[in-house]
Amino acid sequence: MEQFFIIVLLAGGTQALIPVDETTCDLRTNTCPCSPLLKGTVYIQVMTDASGREVTCLKMLPTVNIIVFNLKKETITIDKEFNNRLQFLIRNGTIKITNVRRNDSGQYSIEVFNSGGVREKNINFILDVKGNDKAESKLCVETYCDGRHDGAQCYGALGGTVDIQLVDSTSEISRYQLLKNSLKILDVREKMILSNTIKHRSVFFPSNGTFRITNLSRTDSGNYTLQTFDSDGKSSGVQILQLFFQAPVSSVLLVSECLSQGERRVSCSSEGGDSPQYSWTLDGRTLTDAEILSGNMKTNVITLKQHVSGHLACSVKNLVSKVSKEQRLSTCEIGHLPLISGVLSTLIIFLVVVVAAVCAQRKKQNSKTKATPSSYSAEEENDQEEIFADLRVVKQQAKQLEKRAELEFCRVKCSKRPRQTEPTIDDCLYVNVHKFR
Structure with missing residues (x-):
């Protein structure tokens, strides 16, 4: 008996030494896919406090939706697929899932009702489980696009999320379809989704007419056509929408060195990012020609004159992102x-x-x-x-x-x-x- 207990303690001690990968996703501020690691733990914050509310979480499947958990009168009911792996923390409105599995990936919908049974909000999110190689996740950038006008041009970030406003929330359009190169992407009738060919990484919100696409790639770029129909099924209009996607700027490196006569050369380099544009500021204001010896405000390398000092900042941006880096500069000693x-x-x-x-x-x-x-x-x-x-x-x-x-x-x-x-x-x-x- 004594030997048995020793084995248990050793096994338990060994297991405790194995690190567990934890991921935190905040649905209150972020619409990007939540990407936990396989066999890890994920915390998904839905709201600040769920006390006194009824909450239902659904996993959206092609044929039928599964109730992942249901909160009613402070009692939580959990589906057998998530039994012993899922907790809903009522006090801070957070879902905790341990030992994340591959088949946990998918589209989820959360409905929140107040104590009177009136629906307060509907939250949709995507769970995208990654391999356990601990590879660094891509930068996720969210952009908004108003596609309600013919000829609209919208920009999104590769690997990020774009919200496309297709129709008004109060629109009386009976049916509309979104196509790309004659391929039907989305079909909606009477605010009911008939088909969505990219539903594994997109969500349509009938309540406000917004189509959200996540994990954007270059193949998503192109011309989209929105066709609308009246109650008799006749075409009532056609709108063209152009989508362009760029790699976002992920980080900026600022390096400076003193020259022999007291000048200072500063270089600004960016990681990632298509078509980067550079700009410089000193103590929050734009640099002047009297302070720059060589280069200009739009180059990534400048040489400052001897008397220049203060907080120098370099900003790098493109159509979908902007990142800046600041460095405190003092005057150089003349050799x-x-x-x-x-x-x-x-x-x-x-x-x-x-x-x-x-x-x-x-x-x-x-x-x-x-x-x-x-x-x-x-x-x-x-x-x-x-x-x-x-x-x-x-x-x-x-x-x-x-x-x-x-x-x-x-x-x-x-x-x-x-x-x-x-x-x-x-x-x-x-x-x-x-x-x-």
């Missing part, structure tokens, strides 16, 4: 190494010029020792004039290089100050350059 290198380069050039002048003078002096005494005096006089001229040129070049060195050092010194006005020579610390005489 001293490039400026110091410029100063050293200037001094090296100056030294090279001086050394070249000295070498040229010595070469001329050596050549004079080989000249004849009669011609030496005249040539010596001419050479001295040339030497003096060369020295004057070197002196002028030295002054120019000295001024360049002062300006380079000025930039190093003044770069640490707040940017107000352009620096002048008087604002800087001069370099003492020894002159060659």
